[in-house]
Amino acid sequence: MSTFDSPGVSTPPPLIFAAGFTAGLFLNWLLPVHAFSAAPFKIAGRILTVAAGLLALWAAWTMHRAGTHINPRRPATTIVTNGPFRFTRNPLYLSLAILSLGAALFFDIAWALLALILTVVIVQKYVICREERYLEAKFGTTYLEYKKKTRRWL
Numbered sequence: 001m002s003t004f005d006s007p008g009v010s011t012p013p014p015l016i017f018a019a020g021f022t023a024g025l026f027l028n029w030l031l032p033v034h035a036f037s038a039a040p041f042k043i044a045g046r047i048l049t050v051a052a053g054l055l056a057l058w059a060a061w062t063m064h065r066a067g068t069h070i071n072p073r074r075p076a077t078t079i080v081t082n083g084p085f086r087f088t089r090n091p092l093y094l095s096l097a098i099l100s101l102g103a104a105l106f107f108d109i110a111w112a113l114l115a116l117i118l119t120v121v122i123v124q125k126y127v128i129c130r131e132e133r134y135l136e137a138k139f140g141t142t143y144l145e146y147k148k149k150t151r152r153w154l
Contacts, residue, residue, distance in 0.1 A: 006072075006074060007131040008134070009126075009127050009131065010073075011127075012072075013127050016119060016123055016127070017096040020112075020119030021100050021116075021119075023115045024112025025109060033111060035110040036108040041105045044102070045105035046102070046106060048098050048101055048102030048105065049102035052096070052099035055091055055098065056091075056095035056099075058084050058091070059083065059095065061083070062085060066078050066082075068080060070092070072127065076134070076139075079143050079146055081146055085150070086150065087150070087154070088150065088151060089151065090128060093123055093127070097119075100112060101113070
């Protein structure tokens with residue numbers, strides 16, 4: 001295996017999302033904003049959190065069954081187009097965004113939503129764009145056709 005056969009993602013995306021959520025917690029500690037204390041937000045937060053977990057498990061299982069790596073720092077062995085990858089090219093990152101949204105609602109951390117916007121921009125620019133360049137170079141037309149048919153997020 002070549003050490004160059006990877007998208008060049010240096011920071012694990014779950015760590016990026018965790019850092020964004022932690023920034024939201026810190027901002028909430030400095031300047032509390034309680035916008036989501038009503039019961040419907042708690043319920044929505046629970047539903048989103050469970051949905052995020054189920055989506056992540058489905059995506060991970062689909063990648064495992066396809067025989068490719070879930071770790072973006074390892075080489076991709078194939079383009080996965082079934083399971084949740086039929087609907088989004090990035091179901092694992094989508095699950096992390098949904099998890100962050102659900103946790104922000106459930107724990108009433110409005111600042112985490114602002115941090116989530118910045119987190120998604122960072123993941124888009126420094127993770128997803130690198131992965132897409134790598135997949136285009138490695139799989140060529142196969143990946144380009146998949147990109148045409150499947151949205152990046154939803």
